[in-house]
Amino acid sequence: MSTTTPASTPRLRRSIAGRLLFWFLVIALVPCSLLTLVTARIASDALSASVRNNLTMIADDKAAAMERFAVERLRDGTALARGPTFLRAIRELSAAIETDPGRIEATRSEFEPFLDYSASAFGYRQLLLIDDEGRVLFSLDGAIPPGSSLKTGRLASSELAAGVERARTLLQADLTGFDSYASSGEPLAFVTSPIFEDEQVAGVLALGFNAEPVWELIVDYAGLGSTGEILTGEIRGDAVLVTAPLRHATDAAFRLQLPIGKDQAEAAQDSARGNRGYGIITDYRGEQVAAAWLYLPSFRWGLIAKQDTDEAFALARLQRIAIILLSLATIAGVTLAAFLVAGTISDPIRTAVSVAKQVAGGDLRSDVAGTTDDETSELLDAIQKMTHDLRGLIGRIQQSSVALISTATAIQATSSEQQQVISDYGSSTNQAVAAVKQISVTSQDLVRTMNEVNQMASRTGSMAAEGRGDLDGMDSVMRQLAESTSSFGAKLGVISERAANINLAVTTITKVADQTNLLSINAAIEAEKAGEFGLGFLVVAREIRRLADQTAVASLDIERMVKEMQYSVSAGVMEMDRFSEQVRGGVQAIGEVSEKLGEIIEGVQGISERFGQVTEGMEAQSQGAEQIREAMVRLADGASRTASSLGDFNRATTHLREAVGGLKEEVSRFTT
């Protein structure tokens, strides 16, 4: 049973329901989202490609149409310039201007109908004849005075002058740009075609037309929706000049200028410089547009076919919104379903968790039962059964653990006693081993000692035999010594007597000296008392005293010596008497000793045999003691092992008891 903390309940709930929800969402939404994203991307790309293709195609269409128009114009110019009338008109007009100005009008009138007809028949607004000197010879309606030069004056920098020059030098028809030549302001473009005379350029035919036919091509907005348009422009100085009316600015032709370097003019500038391209750009109005652009070489214009992005990509936006709405609806549905399913699964589990927690906390009284017949209900039923079984099991375990603890305690006590007994037994055995070892050593020593004693006894026997022989000789010597001692003692007695006599004489002398000394002292005392009369007597008394002193000293010396001699003699006498007595005792003792020695000799000879027997017995005993000691050592070893295993057993019992105690403690947590 896992341990649970109180904080785990919400986590469990969150865990199961949340995880169900999470996985529902993951399963439902991830593929859906991926599919949507991929589809959206593919659709968007396809849409972009179609927009781009559309715009590019329109731009190419327009360009082709305009190129066709230009080629037709050039073909017109080339064809007309071959007409001989133009060459003749140039010659005559030129001759008239140079030679006879008065004939100019007449010559002009001669050729004017033809020229006018030619122009209007091909749909040109103007027709100019220019000689190879660059002088304008003829113009419809006299728009340009005859004789005015293109190399000087106002026309020198016009498109017309440049076109004439190109026709003359390139020897082929050319198309000029639109330019304003009259105050009426309508811009005109010319087709300049060289007029040849004998392979030489005699002059140039210039056919002018206005921008209307070109604009008709441009303002056709088919395929561009409600916001699409075509913008054409050419580089004029530092700006791009719009050359055709626009859908959102119908009067922009030749008026609107887009300065080079700004964002609005980027595409126009790029196309006017001869490049192709496509992109999402900002147009002159500041709107985001999808645009395709290219270059018109005949006109030296740039052309832009464009459409507002709002319109061009409207479909893509609609698609995105639809996808988002569909995704939201899917998420809502999936979430709701997940909530419902998670609830049906997690609620019974929650109940099971709370019951399991009660069981974990030791409360086995909880009662649950499944209400439905699905797996969760079976789970609750199983928990119910488990709790019931646990209740019974715990009760039995509690009873058993009590019994087990008492048994373990009893076992431990018994094994402790046994350990003590074994330990005592081990120490006793050790002591016995030591004692036996001591016995063994001692008996070995004893054997050794017995051997030595045996030898000694043998030696003693022989020495006693020798001693007995010596004693017999010694007995007679002692008897002689006793006799000599007796006579020596008698002689010492004589000496002592003589010394006593000397002593008597000396005492007499000493007494005399003493008396003399006493006398002299008393005489001196008396002499002092006699004062002056006693002085002489005092001297005499002193002399007497000195004499007495010397006598006394001498006699004292003699006395001392005699006394010492006397002491020595009397001591000698006494020693002699004692010695004599001892000698007599000795003689008697020798006799006794001699007899005893005889007995000893016999005894020793008998002992020697017995010693051999004893020694053998001792050796046997020593071996036996050694065997006993080994047996005891083994016994002690066994006791020690038994004691240690009993210690192990004791520890095991302690562990058992602790384990049972722990079990009991664990079990006691349960409330049945």
Place this chain on the structure above:
Amino acid sequence: MQLLTFDVAGESYAVESAKVVEVLPLVPTRPIPHMPDHLLGVFTYRGKFLPLVDLGRLIAGEPPAARLSTRVIVVEVCPPSHDPGEEAEEAAPQLVRFGIVAENVVTIHSIDEDAPAAAAKPLATEPYLGRLIRLHGHTLQMLLPEHLLPAKLLAGLFPEHHEASHGDQRIGPAGG
């Protein structure tokens, strides 16, 4: 001045010969019961009983060696219980005699009055011990026999003498 020298317990002492009446060999004494240990008893001298003091027992607590030179010095002194101021002139009537037993009483020496001496009086705890004298390389201590016997003892030993001095001199406290 002449000094009679003697030994007590191996040390030399001296007494002024002027205070000595006579030197005698050891005499038999009659012990008197319940007397101090050093008071050996009384002896007869020229028909009178005189007390005999043993210096060996008094000073060292041991009896004198039994030698011929161990003798009895009979002294005649004036006891100190009387007025000292009259001692010089009127010594004769107050004199008492007693015997002193000492060892090696064999010599009399003559010395100058101002011989080198140490005033040993402060050292002595007993009044009968006098100054120290240097003589022939030996150090002697003077014995003052007049302080040897306590006055009470003297009164007990010489009752007739004390009565006579009371009657004649009217000096000193009655009975000592």
